[in-house]
Every structure is written in structure tokens, then in C-alpha cells.
Amino acid sequence: MKIPTLHIPDGFISAPVSLLFLVISGFFVFLALRGAKKQLDEKVAPLAGLAAVFIFAMQMINFPVAAGTSGHLIGGALAAILIGPWAGVLAVTVVLIVQALVFADGGLTAIGLNVFIMSVLATLGAWYLFRFFQKIFPKNRIGFLTATAIASYLSVPISALGFTFQFALGGTAAITLDKVLIAMVGVHSVIGIGEAIITVLTISAVLSVRKDLVFGASKLKVSLVR
Amino acid sequence: MSTKRIVQIGLVLSLFVAAFVSFYASANPDGLEFVAEQVGFLDTAKDSATGSSPLADYGLTGFEDERLSVGIAGIIGVLLTAVISFGLFTLIKKR
Numbered sequence: 599m600k601i602p603t604l605h606i607p608d609g610f611i612s613a614p615v616s617l618l619f620l621v622i623s624g625f626f627v628f629l630a631l632r633g634a635k636k637q638l639d640e641k642v643a644p645l646a647g648l649a650a651v652f653i654f655a656m657q658m659i660n661f662p663v664a665a666g667t668s669g670h671l672i673g674g675a676l677a678a679i680l681i682g683p684w685a686g687v688l689a690v691t692v693v694l695i696v697q698a699l700v701f702a703d704g705g706l707t708a709i710g711l712n713v714f715i716m717s718v719l720a721t722l723g724a725w726y727l728f729r730f731f732q733k734i735f736p737k738n739r740i741g742f743l744t745a746t747a748i749a750s751y752l753s754v755p756i757s758a759l760g761f762t763f764q765f766a767l768g769g770t771a772a773i774t775l776d777k778v779l780i781a782m783v784g785v786h787s788v789i790g791i792g793e794a795i796i797t798v799l800t801i802s803a804v805l806s807v808r809k810d811l812v813f814g815a816s817k818l819k820v821s822l823v824r
Numbered sequence: 825m826s827t828k829r830i831v832q833i834g835l836v837l838s839l840f841v842a843a844f845v846s847f848y849a850s851a852n853p854d855g856l857e858f859v860a861e862q863v864g865f866l867d868t869a870k871d872s873a874t875g876s877s878p879l880a881d882y883g884l885t886g887f888e889d890e891r892l893s894v895g896i897a898g899i900i901g902v903l904l905t906a907v908i909s910f911g912l913f914t915l916i917k918k919r
Contacts (some may be wrong), residue, residue, distance in 0.1 A: 669854060696905050769865065771864055
């Protein structure tokens, strides 16, 4: 038994494009450090610390998906809704850095690529989708969790699209892009179901004990009575 | 329930998942690796510069028993992530 490698390794994407995404991701991490300073309340700071730890642990649990493949949590949606989008970007980034440096999961030169698709795209993408659906759904627990489910589900194919974009810019293999696009979005459209289940269960558990700690709920002042 | 209590429960749950449940994780290639193999660009992957890390690929070097190897790797990963993330968020929280 071996935990499969989860993230983009060195070599898939050319060095210049990897460097470009290191710069872009670095900029977003800078914004996240500034944003989190404003958003992160003293009382939820420990919860933000926990979010990164929980995401690290859950990423070790690859769940089987049809046809000999597996999927794992990204955690961007979970982090964004639980501790806020900017703190969420930082939490996922911490996980990716630990994995690349210590567990050889995700190449060192690919760190900017991985941070971009999972910390930036999945986390911020999920947050804006969540806010959008939260506004149009009923302002109750079911509406809240449905918005959580859709946002977390979509964050996975969005990440896959992000990788396809990176591959289009700097893929080192001579493969037609439509093949990569169809395969990436196809497989990750199934994996997203697992992301949605884990995210909804976790958010729902925290809502039940302390809804005031859930950033997505406190921000929108929704009534979460059943 | 106090925030402290929630964090304690979360940490214990994370340790449990990383130390024990991880052994039962699917060993199938994950979505990206699967696509890379199917579409045909898996061979462009290069070994990570940290590939000789004693914890590379979520296994502790020198432990034959896989349950022990992945479990200890999981515990170390959880503790390491905890030190960094709690440190970071303590530094940047609103005062």
C-alpha cells in the first residue's frame, strides 16, 4: 500500500511557465496574507490552524473512483467557507508546501502551479460560487449546505480546468489539448462528488455546534435555524 | 462548545485519520496521475528534489511494516502542519 502522489510533479509543465505561476501564486499569497489579517478574528484563528491540519490529514485518504482511479479532498472550498477565502488560501498553501518539502508530493518547481490551481482557483472559486448560490437559495440550513455542496463540487473540475490551462501554456508532452481537457474535466467531475460530501459533512458538523464560527455563515447573517 | 474544544476534537480526528485511516486509502492513481497515464504524459514527470526525504511518498524510510510506515508519516505530517499553521495564523490574526 502506498499513498498515491497527489499533486503536479516536476516535469509536466515547462520551467518558464512554472516560474510564471510561482510569481502569480506568490502575488495571491501576498494578497491572502493582507486579506486574512483583516478577516481573521482572534476567536477563529485557532480554527484556521486546525483547517490546514484537517486538510492535510484528509488528503491522505484517497477514495476510489470508477475505472481504477482515485480522488482526494482539495479542501479549498471547505477552508473558504469555514475560515474565509483569504485564510483559506493560506491554509491550503501551508498544506501544499509541507507536502512538497517533506513528502515529495508535488514537485518543488511545480509549487506555484499547485498553489495556483488548488489554493487560488479552488479556494477563491469556491468562495465566489458559494456566495452566489447562498444569495439565491433559501436563507436556511438546507440552502446554506446546498450552496456549500455546489461550490465544493465545482471547485474540483475548476482546478482540473486550471491544470489544463497550465498544460496548454507549458505542457512538455506533445499531446493535443482536447484530450487533456476532456480527460481532466471528466475524471474530476466524478471526484468532485467526494469533495462535496466531505465538505458538507464537515461544515454541517461545525454549524451544528458553533454556527458563529463558520465564516460563510457569520458574514451573511443568515438564519440557520432548521 | 468552546472553540478550544472544537480544535481539540479536530486535532484528535485529524491524527486518527492520518495515523490509522490512511492505511486504508485507495492506492489507485489519483485523478491527475490517472489522466497523465491514459493520455500519455506521465513519463514527463521527474523525481522530486525532495524524493530522498525520509518521509517521501508518505512512508517513513526504514519501516518495513506499511501500516507503521504510513501511520508514523501521517502523525509527523499532522504535527508539522499544525506547528506551521497555528504559528502562521497566530501571527496574522486581528488584534
